[in-house]
Amino acid sequence: MIAAHDSLPVMDFVEPEGIVHLVVCLESGEIATDRCVKIREEVYIEGTEPTEPCHLHPSAGLYKRGGLQPQEDYNTDDNSEDDERTHF
Ligand SMILES: [Zn+2]
Numbered sequence: 001m002i003a004a005h006d007s008l009p010v011m012d013f014v015e016p017e018g019i020v021h022l023v024v025c026l027e028s029g030e031i032a033t034d035r036c037v038k039i040r041e042e043v044y045i046e047g048t049e050p051t052e053p054c055h056l057h058p059s060a061g062l063y064k065r066g067g068l069q070p071q072e073d074y075n076t077d078d079n080s081e082d083d084e085r086t087h088f
Contacts, residue, residue, distance in 0.1 A: 018046040025054040033059035 024031055026038035030050045035057035044050075053059070 020044045020046050020049045022049050024050060025057060028054045028056045030054045030056075033057050035059045 021041055021043055022031060023039050023041050025033070025036040026040055027036070031053045032039040033054050036054050037057070042049075
């Protein structure tokens with residue numbers, strides 16, 4: 001279900017309540033920090049999402065300064081994923 005949304009814009013997708021978008025580290029399955037290399041935006045049912053930051057790639061300042069905003073992160077991540085796919 002998650003993979004099906006991978007290349008689609010989520011703009012007109014109406015989400016049910018209780019859904020949490022979170023950028024997680026693929027290596028640990030925990031919340032991605034700015035040190036994580038392989039990250040992916042995942043969708044969780046509220047309450048089941050990981051709550052711990054990645055222990056494999058600890059970062060002094062988790063996410064970016066100014067608050068936790070994984071959804072903004074995931075928009076920019078989408079662009080970098082596209083770059084990876086094209087294999088220049
Ligand atoms: Zn990590």
